[in-house]
Amino acid sequence: MAKDKLFIFDTTLRDGEQSPGCSMNLKEKLDVASHLESLRVDCIEAGFAISSKGDFEAIKAIAAHVTYPAVCSLCRAVKGDIELAAQSVSAAKRPRIHTFIATSPIHMEHKLKMSPDKVLERAVDAVTYAKTFVEDVEFSCEDAGRSNPEFLARVYAAVIKAGATVINVPDTVGYMMPVEFGELINYLGNHVVGIENAIISVHCHDDLGVATANSLAGVLNGARQVECTVNGIGERAGNTALEEVVMSLAVRSDYYNVATDIETTEISKTSRLVSHITGSVIQPNKAIVGANAFAHEAGIHQDGVLKQKSTYEIMNPEMVGLTENKLVLGKHSGRHAFLDRLKELGYQLSCDELQQAFERFKAIADKKKDVLDDDLHALISDEIYQHDDHYKLDYFEVNTTNESRPKATVRLMIDQKVLTGSSEGAGSVDAIYKTIDQMVGETIDLKEYTLQSITGGTDALGEVVVRIRDQGQIFVGRSSSTDVLNSSAKAYIVAINKMLNARGIQRIKPAL
Ligand code: KIV
Ligand code: ZN
Numbered sequence: 432m433a434k435d436k437l438f439i440f441d442t443t444l445r446d447g448e449q450s451p452g453c454s455m456n457l458k459e460k461l462d463v464a465s466h467l468e469s470l471r472v473d474c475i476e477a478g479f480a481i482s483s484k485g486d487f488e489a490i491k492a493i494a495a496h497v498t499y500p501a502v503c504s505l506c507r508a509v510k511g512d513i514e515l516a517a518q519s520v521s522a523a524k525r526p527r528i529h530t531f532i533a534t535s536p537i538h539m540e541h542k543l544k545m546s547p548d549k550v551l552e553r554a555v556d557a558v559t560y561a562k563t564f565v566e567d568v569e570f571s572c573e574d575a576g577r578s579n580p581e582f583l584a585r586v587y588a589a590v591i592k593a594g595a596t597v598i599n600v601p602d603t604v605g606y607m608m609p610v611e612f613g614e615l616i617n618y619l620g621n622h623v624v625g626i627e628n629a630i631i632s633v634h635c636h637d638d639l640g641v642a643t644a645n646s647l648a649g650v651l652n653g654a655r656q657v658e659c660t661v662n663g664i665g666e667r668a669g670n671t672a673l674e675e676v677v678m679s680l681a682v683r684s685d686y687y688n689v690a691t692d693i694e695t696t697e698i699s700k701t702s703r704l705v706s707h708i709t710g711s712v713i714q715p716n717k718a719i720v721g722a723n724a725f726a727h728e729a730g731i732h733q734d735g736v737l738k739q740k741s742t743y744e745i746m747n748p749e750m751v752g753l754t755e756n757k758l759v760l761g762k763h764s765g766r767h768a769f770l771d772r773l774k775e776l777g778y779q780l781s782c783d784e785l786q787q788a789f790e791r792f793k794a795i796a797d798k799k800k801d802v803l804d805d806d807l808h809a810l811i812s813d814e815i816y817q818h819d820d821h822y823k824l825d826y827f828e829v830n831t832t833n834e835s836r837p838k839a840t841v842r843l844m845i846d847q848k849v850l851t852g853s854s855e856g857a858g859s860v861d862a863i864y865k866t867i868d869q870m871v872g873e874t875i876d877l878k879e880y881t882l883q884s885i886t887g888g889t890d891a892l893g894e895v896v897v898r899i900r901d902q903g904q905i906f907v908g909r910s911s912s913t914d915v916l917n918s919s920a921k922a923y924i925v926a927i928n929k930m931l932n933a934r935g936i937q938r939i940k941p942a943l
Contacts, residue, residue: 437680437689438656439673440632441467442476443705444489445505446670447660449479452898452905453709456932457489458815463661463708464493466701466777467500471694472673474501474527476658480519481512487519494523501567503527508557517564528561529599531571534578534586551586558593569597571634576602580618588624597630597656598623602645605638605668613648620653632656635671637663642671647679650689661705662713662720674698674719674751682746696752700777707812710896710907712881719751754804762796776804778811788814798913799890809885809892809911813921821928821937822871824920825849829859841866841920845938860919867923872940875927876900882915895922899930906930 444460447453455463460477467475477493478486494502502523506512508530520526532543532554539545545553554570561568570590572583587598600619602612616633620626633649633656635642646657663672677693684690702720706713715722725748735742748754760768766789773780773788780788791814796802823844831837839862840853852870856862860880868874879898884891893915897908908926912918931937 432688434684434688434690435655437650437691438473438630438632439677439691439693440474440476440503440656440658441470441472441500441660441673442634442658442670443467443660443664443673444493445476445478446658446666447664447705447709450665450667450669450711452907453664453711454904455708457485457492459708460489461492461496463701463705464497465779466697466704467661468497469694469777470673470697470701471692472500473656473692474503476503476505476529478504478519479506480504480515481506481509487515490516490519491522494520494526498524501525501527503529503569505529505531506557506561508532508553510560513557513561513564517561520565525567526565527567527569527597528565529569529571530557530561531573531599531601532557533573534583535574535576536579537577538574547582551589554586555589555593558590558595562594567596568594569599569632570595571599571601573601574603575600576604576607576612576615580615580622583615584619584622584624587619587626587629591623591625591629595629597632598626599632599634599656599658600649600654601634601658602636602642603634605636605642607635607641607645608639609641609644609648612645613652616649616652616654630655632658633671634658636666637668637670640668642669643675643679646671646676647687650676650680650687655689662702662711662717664705664709664711672718674702678719678746678751681750695750697777699752703808704777707808707909710898710909712883712896725753760792760796760802761800762793764796764802772804772807773811776807778815780811780815784815795892795913799892805885806892809894813910821845821931822867822924824917824924827863827866827916827920829862829916831859831862837862839863839866841870843867843870843924845870859916863916863920864923867920867927871927871938875923875930877923878905880919882919885911893918895919897922897926899923899926901930901933904930904933906933 477490480487490504502520504516504519506516516528558568558570631654633646633654635645657676659671659673661673663669677691680687732743825844826842829837829839836855837859838855842851852866854866856865878900881896883894885894892911894911895918899906906926906929908922910918910921
């Protein structure tokens with residue numbers, strides 16, 4: 432029997448981007464959107480137009496850039512929000528407006544301070560108004576998971592009557608359990624008047640670790656759209672992970688009567704890109720996209736897999752686009768081979784970017800014999816996505832012995848001038864960071880510093896991710912180099928530059 436289509440609504444660029452430290456610049460968002468298009472998601476929620484000028488511009492740019500997926504902006508059930516959302520998606524081939532209002536007693540009483548009847552009226556007005564701009568209008572009852580099901584049925588029926596094409600059921604705080612959530616979707620399917628005129632969508636958060644299970648329970652009970660993010664990034668514990676839902680449906684197609692149009696071989700690439708751009712490292716045992724997801728360590732498993740893969744493998748790595756971590760290039764490789772490999776890995780670079788990346792590749796190949804795919808991912812993330820628009824590292828040295836305190840000397844480019852500073856620290860990285868703090872004129876609030884090796888061997892690229900905090904916001908810097916002190920210094924500067932972008936200033940103190 433033909434399967435129903437399950438629509439994949441990706442909110443990596445909205446709910447995902449909203450999570451601490453995951454903010455992206457315009458170029459990064461466009462690249463993620465291109466990857467989502469190659470993945471063939473049905474709808475990209477590109478942002479929340481009213482939330483910032485940056486979000487508005489990014490939605491506009493994405494709407495003009497992609498052609499396959501629908502492009503959507505989130506908006507509250509407020510006139511001004513809806514107007515801005517409509518403007519932001521107007522260039523899209525298939526524009527959608529996604530409007531929402533909270534319906535749980537706790538939100539209506541304490542947050543909105545509105546009666547249920549007033550909330551219902553606002554929901555209908557919002558959908559009616561959104562319909563004057565676009566045909567495709569999605570409506571969400573925020574905190575549906577803790578709302579009264581009869582009230583939900585009334586609200587959804589009223590918005591469908593007003594023209595909503597998709598009704599979304601968010602478990603905003605990740606409170607529900609799979610059977611219970613499935614029952615809620617089933618109830619709505621049976622009690623919402625006019626439900627045959629709309630698609631039921633589910634949107635689950637992972638606070639109790641059951642977002643994917645809840646979404647799949649929704650699907651079993653009639654939902655035909657799942658809202659999710661790549662790598663499950665999102666508010667607090669995150670959202671339903673796109674790769675988990677898609678691969679569950681692909682691997683267990685015997686069990687589900689729905690199928691997605693997702694190009695599963697694009698999953699790995701997209702996952703890596705999102706991880707590199709956001710600096711949110713994927714836990715090694717993460718389903719589908721974790722580094723160990725396809726690794727067989729135990730002897731008994733290795734033995735079984737060698738005899739017959741299916742003994743311990745329910746899907747093969749190629750299904751998600753994982754190829755061997757190939758030895759791709761060396762120092763004699765030319766620009767052509769380099770460009771070809773980048774294309775295969777899913778990167779589209781402009782001429783200038785290619786030149787920049789190629790120079791960096793040559794520098795790495797001089798120091799490191801084998802340049803692997805993972806090195807290339809790190810290189811691109813470093814060269815193309817990082818911000819060195821304010822402060823730029825020109826040079827550093829650290830003098831250290833096992834008996835003395837390390838002393839760093841750092842040269843930074845500030846305002847076209849090269850300035851030098853020097854400081855001691857508890858360790859080499861500490862000395863470099865103290866020197867940079869002194870030079871920029873502020874003690875930066877460093878929240879996290881992690882270092883990991885990209886590939887094996889002592890000549891491997893060492894990747895540093897730092898998180899700094901400023902005015903409640905987290906900024907992530909990431910850099911890789913064969914020298915970990917170099918990547919440490921650069922990652923710190925990248926994070927500081929992002930912080931300055933957010934503050935809207937060029938310098939903390941002017942260069943003297
Ligand atoms: O989690 C949530 O309730 C949301 C809605 C705005 C859809 O993200
Ligand atoms: Zn959400």
